[in-house]
Structures are given as structure tokens and as C-alpha cells.
Amino acid sequence: MAIINFIRKFFFLINVLFGLYSLLVFQLVYAADIKHWLGGFLMMSYPLVLAGHIFFAISWILVKSKKAFLSIALLLLTFSIYDRTFKLIPADVKPRQEFTFSVLSYNLMYGDYHGFVTGTDKNTGTSQYNVLDTLTADIRCLQELYNSEDYKEFDLINKLSKRNEYYVYMHSNPGNDKGKGSVGLAIFSRFPIINKKEQYWPPNNNGILAADIVINKDTVRVMNVQLKSMGIRVRKMFKNKNIDQEETRNVLSKLKRGFEERAVQVDLVEEWIKDSPYPVLLVGDLNELPYGYAYGRFRKNLSNAFETNGFGFGFTYHKLPGFLRIDNQFFDENKIQNIDFATMSEIPFSDHYPIKGWYLMK
Known part of the structure; x- marks a missing residue:
């Protein structure tokens, strides 16, 4: 049981760190005011950020943990970027x-x-x-x-x-x-x-x-x-x-x-x-x-x-x-x-x- 708790805490720590990285990427994509090449690398990673939070959210939901709300909240935060990705109007x-x-x-x-x-x-x-x-x-x-x-x-x-x-x-x-x-x-x-x-x-x-x-x-x-x-x-x-x-x-x-x-x-x-x-x-x-x-x-x-x-x-x-x-x-x-x-x-x-x-x- 102690090992399982440790794994969950470590997994959540990774989730939090990934969330902080995501906020940086979200800001760069929203603002589009950093022309430095490093900003280009970070903005290019947005699809991976999106996929990562979907993975974290599903993982926490499967174990019935409220920690899923962290990634769900971050996904909702970037809702306005979804129009650049997918459109539902046939x-x-x-x-x-x-x-x-x-x-x-x-x-x-x-x-x-x-x-x-x-x-x-x-x-x-x-x-x-x-x-x-x-x-x-x-x-x-x-x-x-x-x-x-x-x-x-x-x-x-x-x-x-x-x-x-x-x-x-x-x-x-x-x-x-x-x-x-x-x-x-x-x-x-x-x-x-x-x-x-x-x-x-x-x-x-x-x-x-x-x-x-x-x-x-x-x-x-x-x-x-x-x-x-x-x-x-x-x-x-x-x-x-x-x-x-x-x-x-x-x-x-x-x-x-x-x-x-x-x-x-x-x-x-x-x-x-x-x-x-x-x-x-x-x-x-x-x-x-x-x-x-x-x-x-x-x-x-x-x-x-x-x-x-x-x-x-x-x-x-x-x-x-x-x-x-x-x-x-x-x-x-x-x-x-x-x-x-x-x-x-x-x-x-x-x-x-x-x-x-x-x-x-x-």
C-alpha cells in the first residue's frame, strides 16, 4: 500500500510540473509575442501538452481520483485554442x-x-x-x-x-x-x-x-x-x-x-x-x-x-x-x-x- 501511495504522489508531482510547463506554453501561444527561437520550440510542443493532459485526466479518472480536476481545469483553460485545432460544424x-x-x-x-x-x-x-x-x-x-x-x-x-x-x-x-x-x-x-x-x-x-x-x-x-x-x-x-x-x-x-x-x-x-x-x-x-x-x-x-x-x-x-x-x-x-x-x-x-x-x- 505504501508503494502505491508513493507512486500516486510521484505521478501527481509529475502532473503538477507538467501543468506548470503547460501554463508557460499556453501563455506563449496566446500572446505570440516571443520571437526568440526557444519560444518557437515551446509553442511547437502544444499538441504534446494537450495529449499529456488528456492522458493525465483519464489516468486519474480510472482510479477515481479528484486529482483529475487539475488536468481537466488546464484543458478548459485552453478552450479558446481548440478552434485552431478542431471544428465541429459540418x-x-x-x-x-x-x-x-x-x-x-x-x-x-x-x-x-x-x-x-x-x-x-x-x-x-x-x-x-x-x-x-x-x-x-x-x-x-x-x-x-x-x-x-x-x-x-x-x-x-x-x-x-x-x-x-x-x-x-x-x-x-x-x-x-x-x-x-x-x-x-x-x-x-x-x-x-x-x-x-x-x-x-x-x-x-x-x-x-x-x-x-x-x-x-x-x-x-x-x-x-x-x-x-x-x-x-x-x-x-x-x-x-x-x-x-x-x-x-x-x-x-x-x-x-x-x-x-x-x-x-x-x-x-x-x-x-x-x-x-x-x-x-x-x-x-x-x-x-x-x-x-x-x-x-x-x-x-x-x-x-x-x-x-x-x-x-x-x-x-x-x-x-x-x-x-x-x-x-x-x-x-x-x-x-x-x-x-x-x-x-x-x-x-x-x-x-x-x-x-x-x-x-x-
């Missing part, structure tokens, strides 16, 4: 309302151009080329678009501009709006584009591409963003069961550098949002979970379409680890109303799923 029961315009965001993963030209994977490029005919929207924002007139499957600017005649493009050769043979960001619009602004971040084709678009009598600044990826190959890590200390240091070093560089990028995106003379719609690939610095900062100025009208977990990245929501649409709720939002998980031709939002100008 899309098929919401009444379809009138909307002014629709926006599609899709990371194309280059169409796996290398696999196409070498013959190892012709399916990705061909499937994307065909499915883009069905992914209709008034405004289409694409990341990692590889454009080349050498192959029909990659002659995407000519293809997409037939339906959305106004477009802007940005890639590693600034000023080349035709984008021949290059990877970049693109915005295609059914409505006129009156201004373009861009910022390229080498060497991974990340950046910001903004277009001022006249929608009927209103003008909206649409910002297509791809923030820095950490460059960690999760599939390789899962396959390699013997990761040594040097590899671990390399992973941590990449994460540290990624958090630092992305914080600088986020600051610039925020400047563009605040300096915009028009209401902003920010879409793209944040390469970050909904609990990180970038998501938190953008959420201070804009609302998130998934949180407003999403369903389920809304995972947008379907390769390993397979449970990430890193693609987003943010909007200025003072001028723009989100009517509906969908994650198109039935389209598997990239490592990202397309996301689409429907909006009404107020």
Missing part, C-alpha cells in the same frame, strides 16, 4: 449563402518536375495539370508553381490565365513575370489587378506576392505567402531508426535557424498588412502549426477562415507525419465576411491539399 449542413468571390490556395510541390522529366513520376505533373481545370475560383493563389513551355503539363501560366486572365508571378528571377522555367508564387484573378508587390527569400523559393485586386466596387489586397520551411525530411527520419547525436544536433540546428529566419519574415508580412490601403486577405503555406509565432501574429490582425467555417482537423499536409494544418487563409473581418471554407482532402496530387474560401464584401 460543411454539408451549413446553408449556402451568397458570396462575392472565392479564393483557392494550393502548394503544387513543383508538380514533381524532376520526376516528370526523368520518367520516375509522370503522374504528379499530369494529374495536377488535369485537376487544375476542376479547381475553379475567382482568385487562385499558388505556391511552388513550376512553369515551363517545354512540356504541356507545366505550361501552367498559359493554361490558368485562360480562365483567370489577370495574373502576377514571382520567382527567383525578379522582374520575369512570364515565369518561364522557374519556380515561384502566382496569383490568378478573374478581377483586374491594379498593383503588384513582391519579396523573394532565397534560396528555397519562399516569399510574399501581393496583388491589389478590384472586385466590383471594392479593392482587396491579396497576399500569397510561403514562409520558410525547416528543411527537415520527416520521412527520412522515420525510416532511420538509428539517429545519432550529430543528426539530432543537425535537426535542432535547422529548427533553431528556421524559427529565427521565419520570425524576420513574419515581421515583414505584418508590416505589409498594416501598411495596406485596402482590406487584406492573406493566404498560403506558413510551414507552421496553428500554435506558432506566425499564426499567432497574423491572427492578431486578421481572422482565420478555418476557425470560422472549417470542419474537422483540416489537415492540409498529407505526407509524414500526416496530421499538420500548415496552409491557411486569413481575412480582415471588418471588411470581409467568410461564408464557407473547405480543405480538399480528396485531391492528393501534391504533398499539400488545396484549400478554398468563399467571401462576401461587407
Whole structure:
């Protein structure tokens, strides 16, 4: 009996210490005002914190102990963060309302151009080329678009501009709006584009591409963003069961550098949002979970379409680890109303799923 009491006390001590750590993580996620790389590490652990308290609560409930209330209370404390994680409103029961315009965001993963030209994977490029005919929207924002007139499957600017005649493009050769043979960001619009602004971040084709678009009598600044990826190959890590200390240091070093560089990028995106003379719609690939610095900062100025009208977990990245929501649409709720939002998980031709939002100008 004494041993059981000791185990329970020790288990509760771990629970309390974990609770203190959780409060720190909760504060960082809520405030999103710490750009230091260490804060990035802590915020990234929020899903583990959530899972940990569910584990502690269930464990105490099974032994009929009131100590379960500690983890239950901490879970309730973070209730407002749950909207970033899971939505219960099914899309098929919401009444379809009138909307002014629709926006599609899709990371194309280059169409796996290398696999196409070498013959190892012709399916990705061909499937994307065909499915883009069905992914209709008034405004289409694409990341990692590889454009080349050498192959029909990659002659995407000519293809997409037939339906959305106004477009802007940005890639590693600034000023080349035709984008021949290059990877970049693109915005295609059914409505006129009156201004373009861009910022390229080498060497991974990340950046910001903004277009001022006249929608009927209103003008909206649409910002297509791809923030820095950490460059960690999760599939390789899962396959390699013997990761040594040097590899671990390399992973941590990449994460540290990624958090630092992305914080600088986020600051610039925020400047563009605040300096915009028009209401902003920010879409793209944040390469970050909904609990990180970038998501938190953008959420201070804009609302998130998934949180407003999403369903389920809304995972947008379907390769390993397979449970990430890193693609987003943010909007200025003072001028723009989100009517509906969908994650198109039935389209598997990239490592990202397309996301689409429907909006009404107020």
C-alpha cells in the first residue's frame, strides 16, 4: 500500500510540473509575442501538452481520483485554442449563402518536375495539370508553381490565365513575370489587378506576392505567402531508426535557424498588412502549426477562415507525419465576411491539399 501511495504522489508531482510547463506554453501561444527561437520550440510542443493532459485526466479518472480536476481545469483553460485545432460544424449542413468571390490556395510541390522529366513520376505533373481545370475560383493563389513551355503539363501560366486572365508571378528571377522555367508564387484573378508587390527569400523559393485586386466596387489586397520551411525530411527520419547525436544536433540546428529566419519574415508580412490601403486577405503555406509565432501574429490582425467555417482537423499536409494544418487563409473581418471554407482532402496530387474560401464584401 505504501508503494502505491508513493507512486500516486510521484505521478501527481509529475502532473503538477507538467501543468506548470503547460501554463508557460499556453501563455506563449496566446500572446505570440516571443520571437526568440526557444519560444518557437515551446509553442511547437502544444499538441504534446494537450495529449499529456488528456492522458493525465483519464489516468486519474480510472482510479477515481479528484486529482483529475487539475488536468481537466488546464484543458478548459485552453478552450479558446481548440478552434485552431478542431471544428465541429459540418460543411454539408451549413446553408449556402451568397458570396462575392472565392479564393483557392494550393502548394503544387513543383508538380514533381524532376520526376516528370526523368520518367520516375509522370503522374504528379499530369494529374495536377488535369485537376487544375476542376479547381475553379475567382482568385487562385499558388505556391511552388513550376512553369515551363517545354512540356504541356507545366505550361501552367498559359493554361490558368485562360480562365483567370489577370495574373502576377514571382520567382527567383525578379522582374520575369512570364515565369518561364522557374519556380515561384502566382496569383490568378478573374478581377483586374491594379498593383503588384513582391519579396523573394532565397534560396528555397519562399516569399510574399501581393496583388491589389478590384472586385466590383471594392479593392482587396491579396497576399500569397510561403514562409520558410525547416528543411527537415520527416520521412527520412522515420525510416532511420538509428539517429545519432550529430543528426539530432543537425535537426535542432535547422529548427533553431528556421524559427529565427521565419520570425524576420513574419515581421515583414505584418508590416505589409498594416501598411495596406485596402482590406487584406492573406493566404498560403506558413510551414507552421496553428500554435506558432506566425499564426499567432497574423491572427492578431486578421481572422482565420478555418476557425470560422472549417470542419474537422483540416489537415492540409498529407505526407509524414500526416496530421499538420500548415496552409491557411486569413481575412480582415471588418471588411470581409467568410461564408464557407473547405480543405480538399480528396485531391492528393501534391504533398499539400488545396484549400478554398468563399467571401462576401461587407
